[in-house]
Amino acid sequence: MTDAPRPFAHRLLPYEGADGLLAGAVPFLRAGLADGDRVLAVTSLATRVLLGDELDTGAVEFLDPAEWYAHPARTLAAALADADVAAQRGGRLRLLTEPTWTRRSAAEVREWQRTEAIVNAAFHRTGAAIMCPYPVRSTPAGVIADARRTHPETVRGDRVVANPGYVEPHVYNAACDRDPLPPPPASAETLRIARPDLYWIRAYVADWARQTARLPEEPLQRLLVAITEIMTNAQAHGAPPITLRMWTAPDAFVCEVADGGRWPERSWYGFVPPPPGVPGRLGLWAVRLLCSRVDIRTGEGGTTVRLAVDTPGVRADAL
Amino acid sequence: MHWASGNGSAAYAEPTRTHRDGQGMGTWYDTRYVDDVRPGDHAWLPYSGAEERDHVVAPFVAGALATNEKIVYVTDAPAARLPGMSAFDPAAFAATGQLRVLTRAESCLDAAGGFDPDRLGRTIDREVARGFEAGFRAVRFTTDFTWLLAAGADLTGLLGCEDRLAHAVSPSTVAMAVCQIDRRRCPPDRLVELGATHEVRVEGNPLFDDGTLRIARSFAPRGLRIEGELDRARHAVFAEHLGRLLAGRRGVHLDCGGLGFLDLGGLNLLVRHALALPRGEALILDDLPANVENVIDMVGWNRLPGLVPGRARGARDGGATAWA
Numbered sequence: 140m141t142d143a144p145r146p147f148a149h150r151l152l153p154y155e156g157a158d159g160l161l162a163g164a165v166p167f168l169r170a171g172l173a174d175g176d177r178v179l180a181v182t183s184l185a186t187r188v189l190l191g192d193e194l195d196t197g198a199v200e201f202l203d204p205a206e207w208y209a210h211p212a213r214t215l216a217a218a219l220a221d222a223d224v225a226a227q228r229g230g231r232l233r234l235l236t237e238p239t240w241t242r243r244s245a246a247e248v249r250e251w252q253r254t255e256a257i258v259n260a261a262f263h264r265t266g267a268a269i270m271c272p273y274p275v276r277s278t279p280a281g282v283i284a285d286a287r288r289t290h291p292e293t294v295r296g297d298r299v300v301a302n303p304g305y306v307e308p309h310v311y312n313a314a315c316d317r318d319p320l321p322p323p324p325a326s327a328e329t330l331r332i333a334r335p336d337l338y339w340i341r342a343y344v345a346d347w348a349r350q351t352a353r354l355p356e357e358p359l360q361r362l363l364v365a366i367t368e369i370m371t372n373a374q375a376h377g378a379p380p381i382t383l384r385m386w387t388a389p390d391a392f393v394c395e396v397a398d399g400g401r402w403p404e405r406s407w408y409g410f411v412p413p414p415p416g417v418p419g420r421l422g423l424w425a426v427r428l429l430c431s432r433v434d435i436r437t438g439e440g441g442t443t444v445r446l447a448v449d450t451p452g453v454r455a456d457a458l
Numbered sequence: 459m460h461w462a463s464g465n466g467s468a469a470y471a472e473p474t475r476t477h478r479d480g481q482g483m484g485t486w487y488d489t490r491y492v493d494d495v496r497p498g499d500h501a502w503l504p505y506s507g508a509e510e511r512d513h514v515v516a517p518f519v520a521g522a523l524a525t526n527e528k529i530v531y532v533t534d535a536p537a538a539r540l541p542g543m544s545a546f547d548p549a550a551f552a553a554t555g556q557l558r559v560l561t562r563a564e565s566c567l568d569a570a571g572g573f574d575p576d577r578l579g580r581t582i583d584r585e586v587a588r589g590f591e592a593g594f595r596a597v598r599f600t601t602d603f604t605w606l607l608a609a610g611a612d613l614t615g616l617l618g619c620e621d622r623l624a625h626a627v628s629p630s631t632v633a634m635a636v637c638q639i640d641r642r643r644c645p646p647d648r649l650v651e652l653g654a655t656h657e658v659r660v661e662g663n664p665l666f667d668d669g670t671l672r673i674a675r676s677f678a679p680r681g682l683r684i685e686g687e688l689d690r691a692r693h694a695v696f697a698e699h700l701g702r703l704l705a706g707r708r709g710v711h712l713d714c715g716g717l718g719f720l721d722l723g724g725l726n727l728l729v730r731h732a733l734a735l736p737r738g739e740a741l742i743l744d745d746l747p748a749n750v751e752n753v754i755d756m757v758g759w760n761r762l763p764g765l766v767p768g769r770a771r772g773a774r775d776g777g778a779t780a781w782a
Contacts, residue, residue: 216758217758220758220760220761336691337689337690337691337721338670338687338689338691341687341719356748356749357749357752360749360750360752360753361752361753361756363719364719364720364721364722364753367689367719367721367722368721368722368723371689371690371721371723374690415761415763418726418730419723419726419730420726420729420761421722421723421725421726421757421761422722425722425757425761426722428756428757428758429753429756429757
């Protein structure tokens with residue numbers, strides 16, 4: 140017999156001091172251990188020690204926040220895969236994630252805020268239980284306010300209350316992309332593509348990336364797979380003209396594909412990996428795994444997909 | 459020099475495809491598809507089983523009969539059972555002299571029943587001359603020399619014979635030869651010596667080859683070899699051949715050693731076919747180049763149900779030349 144799907148929960152725990160953290164997190168973890176959930180905790184060492192004093196954490200898997208918060212798409216995809224597996228086995232994934240908001244660029248903070256919103260759409264099918272403790276004192280007020288838009292519920296003492304300001308994930312996601320992308324540099328290598336022959340496009344990109352940008356092979360190969368996927372999409376669903384641009388930015392190689400088509404409303408733009416078993420499952424979300432960043436803008440003026448792979452240590456002397 | 463190539467007749471004016479050489483084996487020879495073997499070629503076929511042997515020998519035999527060329531096959535097996543004969547009536551072709559199936563006793567053994575390389579040389583010279591006089595466009599010769607190894611004979615006799623064959627065939631504008639050898643019965647160092655006496659290695663015709671992607675059967679282990687780049691432009695043809703391989707239960711290995719690029723759609727295609735396999739079976743990706751493997755690692759093998767990494771890169775010769 141399989142149990143009915145468990146209700147998905149994604150709760151914000153704004154707290155002040157260790158007592159506030161433990162008051163919310165301990166009952167959350169304890170309930171998971173009692174239910175036989177798979178329990179993961181992404182916390183600082185300090186929080187781990189505090190939790191260890193309060194409950195038997197032998198069955199809790201602690202993960203390193205530095206690793207967890209390295210790449211939004213990869214982290215979301217990995218956690219979602221775990222949640223799918225747990226759900227298939229009739230169980231549940233329970234996740235305590237303590238985001239680290241300091242020392243992050245504005246763009247990084249925005250991507251993690253977006254991820255908080257996407258989580259609601261992505262994990263719903265799995266019935267996962269997720270709690271995000273935010274330290275009120277050390278977190279910018281704007282970030283806390285935003286967390287109330289990306290979490291359906293807030294934990295307050297021993298009560299759970301709905302967030303009146305919660306924003307539907309599609310709407311939140313669209314708001315993240317309201318600003319246009321910065322224009323490509325004038326020096327960008329530009330290629331107008333009349334008939335997309337993927338073989339020659341790859342040869343062209345690889346030549347330019349190797350010789351002009353000195354992009355190492357490993358990121359280059361990931362980028363070639365990513366570009367091929369985007370060009371294949373543009374060929375199948377987009378509209379001419381298709382333009383390919385490449386340039387080097389500090390510590391990154393950037394490649395964008397622009398076409399005259401417009402994507403359908405309420406797309407997830409590859410932010411939500413499909414469940415296992417879906418035919419042709421690898422797609423845009425896998426492109427997000429391969430690249431360091433993927434930015435998409437679509438509208439009246441056409442669609443632009445901008446792919447970047449980080450190249451730490453490679454001199455961007457080709458501009 | 460015995461590898462000096464003879465001039466091809468007009469029918470072979472098209473340049474042959476010489477797509478790989480044997481330098482990796484520590485020797486020198488061109489590798490040619492069986493349909494591209496031409497007069498002057500003294501070729502060898504190291505095979506790993508009857509299926510692989512027939513995959514090459516059948517088109518060699520059938521190709522002769524279908525194109526006004528004579529075929530000389532030295533074997534003790536009956537003509538009707540030879541590879542490539544299924545669509546032909548041996549008696550009809552034997553009557554015209556286009557098909558000559560000679561027993562070892564009548565072509566290459568001495569009075570005491572021992573192997574006589576000189577006699578084989580004379581047999582070939584005679585058959586080539588007769589074929590030429592009879593107006594055949596070319597004369598193809600083939601035999602399996604594995605029995606010499608099985609008989610425990612010293613390889614020296616065979617090497618001398620190959621040298622004699624090379625002298626008979628290479629300068630010729632009419633003759634071509636394919637020497638079959640079961641590599642499982644031959645020690646690797648002797649195999650290299652044997653290979654060095656030929657200037658061409660013959661392999662089966664590819665299932666598909668358009669210059670960008672090449673798909674061919676592989677036999678040790680059984681499956682397909684994919685070389686070049688696979689993207690949406692060639693998904694359909696690849697799916698067709700992979701589907702046929704799996705439906706015919708002809709192996710689940712993909713030799714990816716020459717795969718330069720594989721797109722996400724290609725991975726989806728592999729997963730789709732792998733999931734249709736009987737429970738517990740997987741598609742095995744052998745010899746993955748680093749650039750393809752890195753991408754798969756980052757996508758995650760766990761997201762590719764039914765696909766497993768196989769033999770590691772570089773193990774190719776160690777595995778294929780294993781002998782008993």
